[in-house]
Amino acid sequence: MNINLDLITSIIKKSIPKYAITDVNNVMFKKIKMKRDTFEKISNTEKEIVQKTMETNPNLLQALFDKTETAISSQLGLNTYTPLHSMHAYTGDVKTQMIKNLEKIYSTSQRALYTLLELSVKKSKKPEIVKIEKELLEKFGVKTCFSDNIEIANLTKDIIRQIVEKGRKPPKEIKVSSFWTEGGIALSFKDKKTTTEAIFLSHNINPSFFNDGYASTQQPGHVIVHEFAHIEDWRKNGMDKWLNQTATTLVNKERILSARELQIISKDVGEYAGGDVNSGLEVFPEIYTNLFFDGSYSNQIMDLYTRKLNGIIFQK
Numbered sequence: 426m427n428i429n430l431d432l433i434t435s436i437i438k439k440s441i442p443k444y445a446i447t448d449v450n451n452v453m454f455k456k457i458k459m460k461r462d463t464f465e466k467i468s469n470t471e472k473e474i475v476q477k478t479m480e481t482n483p484n485l486l487q488a489l490f491d492k493t494e495t496a497i498s499s500q501l502g503l504n505t506y507t508p509l510h511s512m513h514a515y516t517g518d519v520k521t522q523m524i525k526n527l528e529k530i531y532s533t534s535q536r537a538l539y540t541l542l543e544l545s546v547k548k549s550k551k552p553e554i555v556k557i558e559k560e561l562l563e564k565f566g567v568k569t570c571f572s573d574n575i576e577i578a579n580l581t582k583d584i585i586r587q588i589v590e591k592g593r594k595p596p597k598e599i600k601v602s603s604f605w606t607e608g609g610i611a612l613s614f615k616d617k618k619t620t621t622e623a624i625f626l627s628h629n630i631n632p633s634f635f636n637d638g639y640a641s642t643q644q645p646g647h648v649i650v651h652e653f654a655h656i657e658d659w660r661k662n663g664m665d666k667w668l669n670q671t672a673t674t675l676v677n678k679e680r681i682l683s684a685r686e687l688q689i690i691s692k693d694v695g696e697y698a699g700g701d702v703n704s705g706l707e708v709f710p711e712i713y714t715n716l717f718f719d720g721s722y723s724n725q726i727m728d729l730y731t732r733k734l735n736g737i738i739f740q741k
């Protein structure tokens with residue numbers, strides 16, 4: 426089958442709000458215009474085109490990821506990079522305003538990814554899955570869609586129960602892609618009134634894929650809790666800490682970890698967390714996930730987690 430990547434990209438791009446970009450300062454301070462609820466602009470026929478094409482080509486989702494990222498950066502990339510470089514020179518209200526505007530820009534790329542992933546999810550007709558989805562919505566207010574994946578449906582149900590038992594608020598959406606093969610992604614973006622908190626999982630999240638010492642646990646629910654931990658981090662610490670690798674080093678200096686710290690993290694937490702050179706972005710969720718499953722760490726790691734990353738600790 427011949428894949429028209431451009432056609433599909435143009436469908437997805439409908440969900441990316443357009444900015445009135447004139448120059449860096451206008452973008453940063455004045456002219457950010459967000460359009461709401463753009464997902465609805467994609468017609469059912471267009472949704473079907475994308476889904477059918479994904480179904481016949483498992484690599485398409487990755488290709489679309491890349492293309493969407495390029496579309497976003499060509500629209501925003503240069504305009505965000507320059508002011509970030511000089512961010513450290515700003516203080517007070519100006520800096521606060523800059524961070525606020527950057528959150529809007531970040532929110533845009535999150536929204537584009539949301540649309541893309543949403544298109545990769547298929548509503549299940551299997552009674553046992555429909556039953557779990559209904560139960561999770563009624564009992565915990567979590568919108569789920571498991572794309573016929575009964576194993577992840579049961580696992581998610583169990584994790585949401587544990588999240589609530591620990592006194593934490595579950596995310597608003599957890600969805601399973603039928604086409605995407607590896608990993609998970611957590612998204613968080615704000616509309617005028619609501620915050621979307623969504624987790625998308627690939628159809629195979631079995632942690633036996635991890636090498637020994639790569640992730641902080643080998644629990645079957647590791648990926649779900651890890652993605653949820655990103656949402657927890659953003660809820661508690663805001664978005665200015667994780668805008669992007671370039672931004673983080675400038676916006677949030679206290680989160681940069683030293684080579685020595687990363688070495689200890691690699692050994693005691695896992696290689697995935699330890700490889701996170703700039704931002705502390707992946708260190709938080711990896712530590713959180715092990716603590717979630719009742720793991721423990723040395724005082725040194727806990728001190729770094731609570732002080733430097735403003736981490737979350739569970740009540741025993």
Ligand SMILES: [Zn+2]
Pocket residue numbers: 651652655706707710
């Ligand atoms: Zn992560």
